Amino acid sequence: MTLFLADFKFISFWWLFILGFSVLLLPLTFALFHRFFDRGYIFAKILSLTLITYIIFCFSVIRLLPFTQFSILIILLLILFADLFYFFKLKNWSSFKKIFLVSFKFILFEEILFLTVLALWSYVRGHTPDIDGLEKYMDWGFVNSALRTHFLPPADMWYAGSPINYYYFGHLVFALLTKVSGLPSAITYNLSIATVCALTFVSTFSLSANLVFHYLKSNIHHLKSIILAGLLSALLLTFGGNLHPLYKIIKTDIQNNGYLDLSIKAIKLAASTYWYPDATRFIGFDPDVSNKTIHEFPLYSFVVSDLHGHMNDIPLILCFLAFLFSYSLSIKNFGLFLLLIQKNFWLTISTGLLTILFWYLFTLPYSLNFIPMAEGLKLVDARSAFYQLLVLYGGFWLISIPFVVYFIKTSLRSRFAVIARSLRRSNLISNSDFFVLALLLAATILVIIPELIYVKDIYINDHRRANTMFKLVYQAFIMYSLSGGYILIRLRKIFVYRLLFLLVLIAHLIYPYFAIKSYRDSHSEFKYWGLRGTDYLQEQFPDNLAVINWINTNITGQPHLVEAVGDSYTKFNQVSSATGLPTVVGWLVHEWLWRGGYDGPGSRATEVSVIYESTDSTKVRDLLQKYSVEYILVGSQEREKYPNLSEKKFASFSRVVFQSNNTRLYEIN
Known part of the structure; x- marks a missing residue:
C-alpha cells in the first residue's frame, strides 16, 4: 500500500492534466449536451482529448506544426482564447456560471467517480504492470514512436521508412498526454489503460442516467432511479462479462457429478480451472472446429491491458451515442421523426450523402497515409451454433426481449396511421424508449452480420471470420450493456422482471471474479509492484x-x-x-x-x-x-x-x- 500511495502522485498528476483539458471544452460540451441533467460533463474529457489531438494531428500532417509540447500549448491557448471570447465578448459567462452551479453536484459526483475508477484500475494494473505479452510491445511502440515523431503521421517502429499503417489515433491521444505531462511512457502506458476504464465507466453512467432522466420527464426527484440505472449500466459494460463462466460451472458440475447442483464446491472447482480468455475464444474452440472466432468485450481488454484501438475507442463510441441521444431530444418526438423519414426520402438520401462527405473529409488526414488491408466481402460457410450465441448474448436477450415486447404492445394500442401523435399525447413511449430500442436493434444486427458475411483479410482458413466478428460484436456488447440499466428502471414495476435482471446481473459478474483470479494465478507472485511497466x-x-x-x-x-x-x-x-x-x-x-x-x-x-x-x-x-x-x-x-x-x-x-x-x-x- 505504501508503494501505491507513492504512485498516487503520478495518478493525481495525470488526472489533473485530463481535468485541465476538459475544462477548456466545457462551453462546447454544455452546448452539445444542454438537455442532459449533468450537461454531459464527463464527455468534455473525451471531446477535449479527441479534439486537441485531432487538431495537432491535422496541422502536423500538413507540416504546419510539429508534434511538440510547444505546438500543443499553442492549440490549448487558441481554445482558451475561444472560451474567453465566448464568455466575455458574447456575454455568456453569467449563463454558463449559472448552468455550472445548477449541475455542480452531479459534476462533482462524476469527477469523484472518474478519479475513483482511475485509481482503482491503476491499483489493479500495478499488480501486473509489465509491458510484456500479447501485443503490448506493439501498442507501447506506437506511443513511443509518436513521442519521437517530429511531424505526423508517426513512423512505424517495425518498418523503417514508412508510417504506421494501422489504427493509432488512440495511441496518439495518450502520446499527447504523455508529452504534455512529462511522465515516462513506461508509467503512462498503465495510466492510459486505467483512463480508458474510468472514462468507460463514467460515460456509461452519464448516458444511461440521462436516458432514465428523460424517460421520467426530466424529473430530478427520481434521483435514486437515475443513479441506479447509471451505475448498473456502467457495471455491466465496464466490469461485466458474458455467460461463459456460468456455462463452465454447469459443464464442470455435470462432468464431475453426473448431475447439476450448483454448489459452492462446484463453483470453486470451476473457478480453479478457468482460463479467462476462454470467454472470448468460445465459438470454434469449444468444441474445436475449423470455424474459430474472437468475441471480446471491454473487461477482457482491461484485464489483458493491450492498449489497442478497439479498447481506446470505447469512450469515443459512448460519446458519439450520447451526442445522438442529445440530438434526438431536440426533436419533439423521436418516433414521429423516424416515421417521417420515409415521407421525405430524398432529404434522407441527401443528408446521408452529406454525412458521408463530412466523414471522408474528417478522416482524410489519416486515410492519405493509410493503405486498406481488407480485400472484400465473403459469404460465411460455417455459422455459430445457437446455444453458443446464447452463452455469449443470452443474458442480454433475457433482459432485452421483455422490453421489446412491452414496446410493441404499447405501440399497438393505437392505429399505425396515428401512432406518432397518440404516443406523444399519451406519453407511453419516450425518446429514451426509441433510442434504447435502436441500440438493441443495432446490437442484434452486429451479432447477426458475421453469421452471414465476413471481411476477407490476412486471417484465413480456420480464422477467416474471426476479425470481422471481433470488431462487430465488441460494439454490440457495448450497446447491449448500455441499455441494461434503463430497461430495469423502465420495467421496474414488474417484480418477476426485477428478479430476472438480478439473476442476469449476477451471472454476468461471475466473469470478473473468474478472470481476475485466473490472471492472478498465472503470475507466480501477485502483489503490488508499481506502475512502471519496464521493471x-x-x-x-x-x-x-x-x-x-x-x-x-x-x-x-x-x-x-x-x-x-x-x-x-x-x-x-x-x-x-x-x-x-x-x-x-x-x-x-x-x-x-x-x-x-x-x-x-x-x-x-x-x-x-x-x-x-x-x-x-x-x-x-x-x-x-x-x-x-x-x-x-x-x-x-x-x-x-x-x-x-x-x-x-x-x-x-x-x-x-x-x-x-x-x-x-x-x-x-
Missing part, C-alpha cells in the same frame, strides 16, 4: 534495459536502427518498441497484416539476416544505407536469432557508443 526487464533482459535507457537519454529524433527480427507475440524487438526508434523490420506477422502481404516484410527479414551474418562489409553497408540505418544492436537476442552472426565487420564502419556486458550498440560513422 521486469531488469530481471529478464538487464542489458536490453540498459541500452533502452541509454537511447532514451542520449538520442534525440528518430534515427533508424537494426535489431533481430522477431516473430509476433514474442519478446523480440524490445528496443524499437521501448524507444520508438524504427528498426528495419519487426514482428513479421503484424507487418504482413499491416502491409497487405508478406513480400515486403519477408524481403526485409532476409536482408536483416544478411546484415548480421554476412562477412561482406560492402554488401552489409549497402543494406544499412538502403534503410538509412544509423545504429546496430548486437545483444543476446541477435545472437540467438542469428547463430552465424559476424560482429567484427561492424568495426570497419561503426563504433561502439554503448556497451552493457556482451550487448553493444554501434553507431555508423
Whole structure:
C-alpha cells in the first residue's frame, strides 16, 4: 500500500492534466449536451482529448506544426482564447456560471467517480504492470514512436521508412498526454489503460442516467432511479462479462457429478480451472472446429491491458451515442421523426450523402497515409451454433426481449396511421424508449452480420471470420450493456422482471471474479509492484534495459536502427518498441497484416539476416544505407536469432557508443 500511495502522485498528476483539458471544452460540451441533467460533463474529457489531438494531428500532417509540447500549448491557448471570447465578448459567462452551479453536484459526483475508477484500475494494473505479452510491445511502440515523431503521421517502429499503417489515433491521444505531462511512457502506458476504464465507466453512467432522466420527464426527484440505472449500466459494460463462466460451472458440475447442483464446491472447482480468455475464444474452440472466432468485450481488454484501438475507442463510441441521444431530444418526438423519414426520402438520401462527405473529409488526414488491408466481402460457410450465441448474448436477450415486447404492445394500442401523435399525447413511449430500442436493434444486427458475411483479410482458413466478428460484436456488447440499466428502471414495476435482471446481473459478474483470479494465478507472485511497466526487464533482459535507457537519454529524433527480427507475440524487438526508434523490420506477422502481404516484410527479414551474418562489409553497408540505418544492436537476442552472426565487420564502419556486458550498440560513422 505504501508503494501505491507513492504512485498516487503520478495518478493525481495525470488526472489533473485530463481535468485541465476538459475544462477548456466545457462551453462546447454544455452546448452539445444542454438537455442532459449533468450537461454531459464527463464527455468534455473525451471531446477535449479527441479534439486537441485531432487538431495537432491535422496541422502536423500538413507540416504546419510539429508534434511538440510547444505546438500543443499553442492549440490549448487558441481554445482558451475561444472560451474567453465566448464568455466575455458574447456575454455568456453569467449563463454558463449559472448552468455550472445548477449541475455542480452531479459534476462533482462524476469527477469523484472518474478519479475513483482511475485509481482503482491503476491499483489493479500495478499488480501486473509489465509491458510484456500479447501485443503490448506493439501498442507501447506506437506511443513511443509518436513521442519521437517530429511531424505526423508517426513512423512505424517495425518498418523503417514508412508510417504506421494501422489504427493509432488512440495511441496518439495518450502520446499527447504523455508529452504534455512529462511522465515516462513506461508509467503512462498503465495510466492510459486505467483512463480508458474510468472514462468507460463514467460515460456509461452519464448516458444511461440521462436516458432514465428523460424517460421520467426530466424529473430530478427520481434521483435514486437515475443513479441506479447509471451505475448498473456502467457495471455491466465496464466490469461485466458474458455467460461463459456460468456455462463452465454447469459443464464442470455435470462432468464431475453426473448431475447439476450448483454448489459452492462446484463453483470453486470451476473457478480453479478457468482460463479467462476462454470467454472470448468460445465459438470454434469449444468444441474445436475449423470455424474459430474472437468475441471480446471491454473487461477482457482491461484485464489483458493491450492498449489497442478497439479498447481506446470505447469512450469515443459512448460519446458519439450520447451526442445522438442529445440530438434526438431536440426533436419533439423521436418516433414521429423516424416515421417521417420515409415521407421525405430524398432529404434522407441527401443528408446521408452529406454525412458521408463530412466523414471522408474528417478522416482524410489519416486515410492519405493509410493503405486498406481488407480485400472484400465473403459469404460465411460455417455459422455459430445457437446455444453458443446464447452463452455469449443470452443474458442480454433475457433482459432485452421483455422490453421489446412491452414496446410493441404499447405501440399497438393505437392505429399505425396515428401512432406518432397518440404516443406523444399519451406519453407511453419516450425518446429514451426509441433510442434504447435502436441500440438493441443495432446490437442484434452486429451479432447477426458475421453469421452471414465476413471481411476477407490476412486471417484465413480456420480464422477467416474471426476479425470481422471481433470488431462487430465488441460494439454490440457495448450497446447491449448500455441499455441494461434503463430497461430495469423502465420495467421496474414488474417484480418477476426485477428478479430476472438480478439473476442476469449476477451471472454476468461471475466473469470478473473468474478472470481476475485466473490472471492472478498465472503470475507466480501477485502483489503490488508499481506502475512502471519496464521493471521486469531488469530481471529478464538487464542489458536490453540498459541500452533502452541509454537511447532514451542520449538520442534525440528518430534515427533508424537494426535489431533481430522477431516473430509476433514474442519478446523480440524490445528496443524499437521501448524507444520508438524504427528498426528495419519487426514482428513479421503484424507487418504482413499491416502491409497487405508478406513480400515486403519477408524481403526485409532476409536482408536483416544478411546484415548480421554476412562477412561482406560492402554488401552489409549497402543494406544499412538502403534503410538509412544509423545504429546496430548486437545483444543476446541477435545472437540467438542469428547463430552465424559476424560482429567484427561492424568495426570497419561503426563504433561502439554503448556497451552493457556482451550487448553493444554501434553507431555508423
